[in-house]
Amino acid sequence: MEIYCDNAATTAIDPEVAQAMLPFLTTHYGNPSSGHQAGRKVKLAIDQARATVAGIIGASPDEIFFTSGATEANNLALSGTIMTYEISHVITSKIEHKAVLQTLAKHEKEGDIEISFVKLDERGNIDLYHLENLLRANPRTLISLMHGNNEIGNITDIHAISKLSQRYDAIFHTDTTQTIGKLRFDLKEMNIDFLVGSAHKFHGPKGVGFIYINKNQRIKAQILGGGQERGQRGGTENVIGIAGLAKALEIANRDLAANHNKISKLKQYFISKVSIAGIPDICYNGESKSVENSIAGILNVSFPCLSQGSIVKKLDQQGIFVSGGSACSNLTTAGSHVLNAIPCEKDKENVRFSFSKFNTFEEVDHMIRSISRIYHAEPSALLHAAASK
Template identity: 45%
Template sequence: MSANLIYFDNAATTPIDKEVAEVIFESMQTIYGNPSSSHGAGRKAKSLVEKVRKQIAKYLNVSSSEIIFTAGGSEADNLILRNAVVNLGVKTIISSKIEHHAVLNTAKELEKEFGINLLYVNVDENGDVDLKHLEQLLSENENVLVTLMYINNELGNILPAKKISDLCKANDALFHSDTVQAIGHYELDLQETPIDFIVASAHKFHGPKGVGFAYFKKGFGVKPMLIGGEQEKGARAGTENVHSIIGMGKALEVAYNHLEEEQKYVLDLKKYFIQNLKQNFDNISFNGNSENLEKSSYITVSVRFPIEDPMFLFSLDLKGVAVSGGSACQSGSNKGSHVLNTILPKSEQKKTSVRFSFSKYNTKEEIDKVLEILKGIVK
């Protein structure tokens, strides 16, 4: 990162870990075989790919045969949702209106293409799922897939995944959760919390971009979206991205080896930031549960300032601060944030919302600098 850049947009992507970059560079120099080749160089590449697959499976407490490598979370979401409809007989998809577009837009496309029933569970003013409404929808429909994200990418809200898993099981429904914001940040035991399908993207936990994985619970066959080869047990054609897969494995290893330490450190940054925001700014609000340390991701703070400033993010960028926005003006879209437009009253939607998201590389000194910059902009 640039020495002058204060990077508070880690929910969008994270800086690559130095150890990860070194492992990738070394593998690019020494691992050049095609994993599908039968000679020694190919077998060596294949062995390393399978080693990472087993490593991921161990972290999740599943079988390595249930892990499929993809180009990232969006592809994995597409692969799962499309398989649910085409291969597993799903006639109804239940989602929410605050999901990531990788899920929302895919579900809408499947509705057009196959005429499935697409339903949305209610969410409250904090973006929390209405469990009673979900139970009602489940009881009224058959051949259902529920798709709700584990941690909301804009708000940081944490899903009550175990309760939803139990509801799905009781109603013979499948459960898919986009876990992109959770993998590498939280432990997830898929035996304790039985989710049928999850996804991950390496660049969310200090790994390389363009690589991720999908988890398909054993017993669910996978028909590929990409045709042309028998790679990934026939689930995804195309030569595996060996170097990035190795990098993803290293990134997960680093994350899990320092999980508690990193959680504690970054949560302390979040507490410090929230405390100082409250002390320095009047009439600010926090979107979703991002102020709640128990019910939101430890990396995310989504704050709404009592002003309408279409140049807010641009002003921060000019000062060397990288963040994401939430209102129409900041998102570069006339429609604005679909998440905030769903949960906020119209009077609040035009106000300037900013998502700050932290990582192990951030410091309280950076927060202090950003607070001073914010004071100048908000005035």
């Protein structure tokens, strides 16, 4: 039995999405920049997709630009803002995605900016009082703070941050990769300048995303040539992906309440089951255990270390696919920069389980049984965990 429980890394394409993409793989293959009828049909599909995304998040179609994904969108927002407005100070946190942190670190190394890191509490939540103090001391700054953390699931109050950004004339960029399609947005109610999304996080295709650029902001393009996306991003549009993104977001918005309810129950069910599985000294990182303060699908659990091997690898061998951190962190041996930035028990193995609408309660039961068998096959790990309590 194979179980995929790494949906914060990527999700399966919804069958409805695959069906919506099919015509652009077969009959609607014109170049949207072409003036003939075949091109105009495809251009119309892009325009319709743009209107769909805009309508769902409360934006205008001319504020939506399609990209290759959230990484490109984050780079565009940050580098574009720094270069266009000659921003010299940026406020961020140490638990942002590396697409944000590495982009900012590059600009800092080149002498473009100074970075201030806002304080975090013991669960990884943003200290809004410290943020306001930083804004007060640094007028006309750029804020880059994510809405939902991809490893520990924490949800940041972007409404409050948008008010602070307006009060102190700051530019506000938020990485919403993990929350688009899972929480409702109305950008008419917030002072947000840049917001990003990636289709493969909400059951759409990989390799396509979007950026919202507030109509009051216009930044320098990072990819030149062709003038596509109204000059903001050169290159022939990924029409197949754009059609899939719009359909995936439409479905996610349509079924948002039902999906949220089911996924929340899956997480709570996992927590209740693992608590009686006989594995001592389990704890949860960040706000991931909280129903109110975390993304419904993300649960980050600290398990006792095994005497040999990794629980993530042992589960993988049994056909259960979870993550030891964010998918990008798995490519290095440095560990999770998110968990290193907040208090957590360093002598434990941290495992991220991330659920989707396609997971089942039966799969949770199977995962718990597998985890229990792994630990009970290594009594030394259980004894060590019990002794350390």
